Amino acid sequence: MDVLRLLDEIEDILEESSTIPFAGKLLVDKEDILDVIKxxxxxxxxxxxxxxxxxxxxxxxxxEAQNEADTMIEEVKVHMEEMIDEEEITKKAKERAEEIIGKAQVNAKEIRLGAREYADELLKEVQEKLNFVIDTIDKNRDELKGF
Known part of the structure; x- marks a missing residue:
C-alpha cells in the first residue's frame, strides 16, 4: 500500500531530523512533511x-456461496422427498398387490370348493340314476326269471 510507504517516509523524516537539546523537540522541514501528507x-x-x-x-x-449452499440444500430436500414419495408409492403398490393376491386366492378357493360341490352333486345324481337303472334292470331280470 502506498499510504503505508508514505507513513514510513514521514517516520524517516522525523528520525533524521535534528533535535533541540534539552527540549525533546525536533526541527523538521515543514515542506517535506506537507508534501508527504499531500x-x-x-x-x-x-x-x-x-x-x-x-x-x-x-x-x-x-x-453467492451461501446462495449455492441454500440451493444445494433445497435440491437435496426435494430429492429426499421424491425418494420418500417413491418409497411410499412402492409400499402402497406392494400392499395393494398383496391385497389383490389375497382376494384372488380366496376367490380361487371358493371356485375350487364350488366346483367340487358341483361335481359331487352331478356324481350323486348320476349315481342315483344309475341305481334306479340297476334297480329297474334287477326287477326286469326277476320278471324274466319268473316266466
Missing part, C-alpha cells in the same frame, strides 16, 4: 476505494 491525501481515496471494493467483492462471494 501524497497521502491523494493516495488514500484510491486505497479506500480498493479496500471497499475488496470488502464488497468478499461480501458478494460469500452471498
Amino acid at each position: 501524497e497521502i491525501r491523494i493516495k488514500l481515496p484510491d486505497e479506500i476505494k480498493q479496500a471497499e471494493w475488496i470488502k464488497e467483492e468478499r461480501q458478494r462471494i460469500l452471498a
